[in-house]
Amino acid sequence: MTWHNLTGEEALRRLHSDGRQGLSEAQAKERLARYGPNRLAAKKPKGLLRRFLAQFQDFMVLVLLAAAGVSFVISRIRGDGDFIDSIIILAIVFVNALVGMIQESRAEKAIEALEKLSTPHAHVVRGGKLRRVESDRLVPGDLVQLETGDLVPADIRILRSQSCRAEESALTGESLPAAKDGGAVVPEEATVGDRKNMLFSGSSVVDGRAFGVVVATGMQTQMGRIAGMIAHEEAPQTPLQKKLARTGKVLGLAALGICGVIFALGLFQSIEPLEMFMISVSLAVAAIPEGLPAVVTIVLAMGVRRMAARRAIVRRLPAVETLGSASVICSDKTGTLTQNRMTVTKLGDGSAFLPLSGKQAQELLELASLCTNCRTEEGRVVGEPTEAALCTACQVPKEALEARWPREGEIPFSSARKRMATFHRRPGGGYRVIVKGAPDLLVERCSRLRTAAGEFPLTPAWREKLRRMNESMAGEALRVLGVAFRDTDTLPKGEEAETGLTFCGLVGMMDPPRTEAARAVKLCRGAGIRPVMITGDHGATAAAIAKQLGILRKNGKLLTGRQLDAMDSRTLEGEVSACDVFARVSPEHKVRIVRALQAQGQVVAMTGDGVNDAPALRAADIGCAMGKGGTDVARAAADMVLTDDNFSTIVSAVREGRGIYSNIRKTIHFLLSCNIGEILLVLAAFLLNLPTPLLAIQLLWVNLVTDSLPALALGAEPAEKDVMHRKPAPRDSGVFSGGLGASIVVEGCLIGALALLAYTIGRVFFDGPAQAPQVGRTMAFAVLSLSQVAHAFNMRSEHSLFSIGFFSNPKLNLAAAVCILLQVSVIAIPAAAALFRAVPLTGAQWAITASLSLSPVLWVELEKRLFRRQKAGKSRAL
The missing domain is CATH 3.40.1110.10 (Calcium-transporting ATPase, cytoplasmic domain N)
Structure with a gap:
């Protein structure tokens, strides 16, 4: 219904309302039952069970569940009752799902504290009497009286007004208030900003007074319609989700390939099929970093807590990393870069x-x-x-x-x-x-x-x-x-x-810029991030503010909504990289701009506080809404809420996000290099026709304990000093970019070779040729575990470990101490040694084990020095 195109009397007649008496209480009650409460429809929250089950959609988790099932079936076929492998695999998957569920629930509870009704009460005429009612009890046909300073509780057709002006920047992006006139009849095709005989939910009366009839409530209001647009915008996967998904598939397929090859080779050599199958499954388990999903989830959760301390509440756990990868920050002007206060x-x-x-x-x-x-x-x-x-x-x-x-x-x-x-x-x-x-x-x-x-x-x-x-x-x-x-x-x-x-x-x-915004923009440029202003305000105003803040560069362009309408998607994609300011734009324009930037390979962050920002907040890689001045719709659409409405908080979030992304790469580097070492150890022994150097339970112990604890501690590593002087990670960059893949392979080969050397020394010098390789297997077990603990210290920085301080990460020091204590215990304590099928080692054997375990530190320090020299040589050549 185009209420703005009707006279006040016609609107009252169609709503079956009396212009003086209003609705009766009985009518109001009946209409409330028919139209529902005057609030935006909220998505049905996920229950704990749904949240828990959603954690099992990861490809690596599914492969692990399959491995646990196979291990269980094999144990049943053998009839030995040894289900330790299956139980441990299921335990780590369960813990990972539990952590993910708890963290997502905590994030939702944190955001619920910010979500309050914008107009809790309204002055309504019912039965001829003026009374104060809760705004969510309003219904179409109610007569509402509004004074200067009142918030508008619903969409209202003005019947009478006196010098009324409304602040509608949350809907239109206009800094200045709109003049209202209840006696006007506006053309049907008029835009929201031109409907002078209407007041809209979410706006406020800044001058004069008005008396009108409610024509729409809840999702039928202009605010509700924009909220409905959000439902059609699919939230994109974060770069981290995409990269880990690709990594998981590669690792899973590699694991299955190893299983197939080893199983086929075993059958070709006439090895008993059931035994060969168990060896293949053990190798597959070694190939998949079981702790990776849990470690990444916990690293992200730690980031959520740190960002909350910096006044940024994250609503979706994987979004922590996305802002660190952002290459463009699209910001609304009014209320975000400016104070939303004329001065x-x-x-x-x-x-x-x-x-x-x-x-x-x-x-x-x-x-x-x-x-x-x-x-x-x-x-x-x-x-x-x-x-x-x-x-x-x-x-x-x-x-x-x-x-x-x-x-x-x-x-x-x-x-x-x-x-x-x-x-x-x-x-x-x-x-x-x-x-x-x-x-x-x-x-x-x-x-x-x-x-x-x-x-x-x-x-x-x-x-x-x-x-x-x-x-x-x-x-x-x-x-x-x-x-x-x-x-x-x-x-x-x-x-x-x-x-x-x-x-x-x-x-x-003018509506002046926030005092801290210019510094934040400068820091963003120093971090390789391009700030872009997107506003519904006039071009001249937007350009002036953008120049003051350093957003509009000398060669930068300004495009208006009218110019955008004349462009197709391909033309816009060609223009968007040179444009610093977009003015007089609609919500649909904002979504087009975000998508054009994404088509150029950019990771887009969108900040805003108004209802008109919500669709773009949802379409962006990460949406950042304002917690104080932001609307409910904007907060619901955003991935992150800035509780202090401070643009400079975004810079802190970028730094935190980059640190988190770096830490996740460190954990992946660490876990995969360790797992490659395990694969090479078992595979090399098989190809050399040697007895199995590690048992399945020993492999799982290394993967789930001595891998995971240091990896978690690496997730708490402080951001490096130069993190804000690096370029953002490109959208299409893989997890192994920047030479990471080569480092993982080389270091994995080193760890595998050291463990194989320990196995050979123990088997040749301490076990005897006719005996089972108990000492060799125990030494390989110890070196594999302890060398990984030492290797964790290598992961802390691209710079020399000795330049940043060997013991400057207390959490890693504690994790290393716990891992060493646990590893020594499972060998030295008879009951534990029996469970893990190990034997006590002598002093000489421990000395050899310790020497081999510390070797990765010296190797990687040499690798870092050579890398720095190579990088310096390239810089001089340039």
């Missing part, structure tokens, strides 16, 4: 610009403040933003001014007149008329000019100076008002009151 920034009288604190400036601001309808409540100026800016800039409270200059009348502002006039009694007798409005029209009504040098006739030369000054201020994207006055002995009436005025000066205002 006087410049004054002029035609002869010169005035300091804001001088005597002449104070006189000008007192006149302007008197010609407003603001009021002071609890020390805060309340009213229309432009007028509030004038009263705030004036150092004398408006109530004190009006005590000296009592108001006797007013000619309200209108869009046709473009000015407002107030009449005041002078302290010495007589009256003063004060007029403020559009400077070019106001000057035409003036005959004199007041400057610092005195009053002069307003000659054509002075008029030209005022015109140039007005244009200069407007060119800086300031909203400029002229202020004039006239003293009379009698109270004037009508248009005559606004003639023969003395022009006092020009007042320039």
